[in-house]
Every structure is written in structure tokens, then in C-alpha cells.
Amino acid sequence: MQSSASNRVRGSSADTAMRSGLAPAAAHDLDLEGQIASLVRGSLSLNGFRQWFANAMWDIELAGDEDTMRFAYLVENRLAEFTGGFISAQGLIEVLREDLDVPSQSLMTRSR
Structure with missing residues (x-):
């Protein structure tokens, strides 16, 4: 059984996506790549990414x-x-970077 807090979190992302004109899946598709890029750049912690991803x-x-x-x-x-x-935390981040297929230099340029 899901808690009401869990439903609010899930519902809020869908509500935001609908207000932005994107279907919820399309919003998460963009978010997933963006969240991985943030993880690779170091602007998002691994624990933060894991929590976001679970939701x-x-x-x-x-x-x-x-x-x-x-x-x-x-x-x-x-x-x-x-x-x-x-795999180690650094190994995970590296393989996710490769899965995203974004060169490290490109991510560093985006974060500036």
C-alpha cells in the first residue's frame, strides 16, 4: 500500500509535467537524462539521484x-x-555517463 506522501510526490511530478505541456513520461525522460548529467557533473549526490530515481x-x-x-x-x-x-560509486557514475553517451568535457562545459 502506498502512503499519501508517496502519492503526492508522484502526483506532483505528473501535475508539473501536465502544466508544462509535456506528458508525464516525456517530462521524466528529460529529467532522467538531466539528473544523470547532474550526477556526473557532481551537482547532485549519488544518494540524491537514487532518491529521485526511486520516485x-x-x-x-x-x-x-x-x-x-x-x-x-x-x-x-x-x-x-x-x-x-x-561496481564502485565512481564506476557507477562513469558507466551512467557512458550510457548517457555524453562526453565528460561536454558536461563540464554545460555546468559553467
Whole structure:
């Protein structure tokens, strides 16, 4: 059973997406890439990303298109590799950067 706080968090992202003119899945698709980029740049902590992703995953599964869900499941598997001790935190960040296919230099330029 989900708590009302959980529903508010999930509902608020969908509400924001609808007000912005994007379908909720499209908003999360953009957010997922942006959140990974923030993690790679160091402007978002790994714990912060993991918390955001856990909440966003519900919306992606409910309303995401096939490509968005496929990418989200890949990220979920990467996080499981980290949680299971198969890769380090730095290794996780590097593999997510590669999955995003954004060169490190490009991310550094964007953050300035």
C-alpha cells in the first residue's frame, strides 16, 4: 500500500509535467537524462539521484514509452550493480555517463 506522501510526490511530478505541456513520461525522460548529467557533473549526490530515481521510476513505469522504460531499466540495473557491490560509486557514475553517451568535457562545459 502506498502512503499519501508517496502519492503526492508522484502526483506532483505528473501535475508539473501536465502544466508544462509535456506528458508525464516525456517530462521524466528529460529529467532522467538531466539528473544523470547532474550526477556526473557532481551537482547532485549519488544518494540524491537514487532518491529521485526511486520516485521517478513509478511514473516512468506507469506512463513511459518503450524507449524511456528501457533506459530507466538499464539505469535501475546499474544501480543494482552498485548496491550489490559489483561496481564502485565512481564506476557507477562513469558507466551512467557512458550510457548517457555524453562526453565528460561536454558536461563540464554545460555546468559553467
